[in-house]
Amino acid sequence: MSNPPPSLPPTEPPAPIPRGLLTATLARGPLLLCLDFDGTLSEIVPHPADARPLSGVGEVLSALVRDPARIRVAIISGREIAEVRRMLGVERGIWFAGTHGLEIVGADGVSRLATGVEAAQADLAAARAWLARNIATSDGFVIEDKRVAIAVHYRMVDPTLARERCAALRDFVEAKTPALRVLRGKMIDELLPRGIGGKGSAIRALLQEAAYPKYVPVYFGDDTTDEDAFQQIRDDGIGVLVGSARPSWARYRVDSPSEVRRVLAELAQELLHTIKAPSR
Numbered sequence: 001m002s003n004p005p006p007s008l009p010p011t012e013p014p015a016p017i018p019r020g021l022l023t024a025t026l027a028r029g030p031l032l033l034c035l036d037f038d039g040t041l042s043e044i045v046p047h048p049a050d051a052r053p054l055s056g057v058g059e060v061l062s063a064l065v066r067d068p069a070r071i072r073v074a075i076i077s078g079r080e081i082a083e084v085r086r087m088l089g090v091e092r093g094i095w096f097a098g099t100h101g102l103e104i105v106g107a108d109g110v111s112r113l114a115t116g117v118e119a120a121q122a123d124l125a126a127a128r129a130w131l132a133r134n135i136a137t138s139d140g141f142v143i144e145d146k147r148v149a150i151a152v153h154y155r156m157v158d159p160t161l162a163r164e165r166c167a168a169l170r171d172f173v174e175a176k177t178p179a180l181r182v183l184r185g186k187m188i189d190e191l192l193p194r195g196i197g198g199k200g201s202a203i204r205a206l207l208q209e210a211a212y213p214k215y216v217p218v219y220f221g222d223d224t225t226d227e228d229a230f231q232q233i234r235d236d237g238i239g240v241l242v243g244s245a246r247p248s249w250a251r252y253r254v255d256s257p258s259e260v261r262r263v264l265a266e267l268a269q270e271l272l273h274t275i276k277a278p279s280r
């Protein structure tokens with residue numbers, strides 16, 4: 001096996017997020033508020049291209065970016081940045097990490113690719129050709145080519161067939177494309193350059209971008225691909241799992257994207273309130 005075994009999360013499931021936790025943390029210092037998109041700001045939909053943020057999310061985000069010295073908002077997604085921007089409809093003042101951190105837009109607003117992406121291009125081309133021969137979109141697979149990574153969605157595929165084809169894909173990657181790894185998420189297998197990217201590394205890059213003053217990282221995400229980020233910030237940040245209880249590196253949990261919206265709206269309220277009344 002060339003893949004290192006993933007470290008297992010604590011078996012203790014995360015606790016419901018205490019009311020007022022984020023506003024209390026904000027009172028002590030600035031937050032780097034990192035948000036996954038699918039399943040966190042949007043409900044999961046059968047076809048990935050149809051995802052939309054929950055109603056009201058755009059307004060809440062617009063309110064949260066008003067005072068970047070106190071709250072810095074970043075979207076961290078497996079999607080390409082351009083696509084998340086289009087779906088959100090808000091982008092002013094927001095930082096982005098797309099394609100699992102292979103693509104970053106930070107303080108200067110300019111998109112940059114992670115170092116090492118180029119080295120995987122030949123293997124990505126080989127994988128692209130394999131997918132064209134072996135994965136039939138007529139079976140319901142959706143192949144999303146993000147240039148620096150390729151996602152294979154199988155939400156609409158017969159489960160037995162999906163299992164069989166994805167196993168074949170993983171065997172191919174293991175045997176033929178040493179520069180790639182397979183990242184497994186909810187009804188999705190993604191081919192990424194090995195050794196770079198991941199949402200944990202995206203948070204590190206964004207924290208570096210924020211640099212000074214020291215921001216406390218907060219991260220909301222719903223998927224196994226978010227565990228990397230939860231683990232990264234477990235000791236000095238606030239990880240919030242979105243969805244039903246399960247073992248996770250996140251310490252806290254909310255039930256659904258609409259709960260995320262509620263918690264963010266409270267935080268936005270607090271931010272606007274304290275902008276208007278700078279009594280201290």
Ligand SMILES: [Mg+2]
Nearest residue numbers: 036038039223
């Ligand atoms: Mg997600």
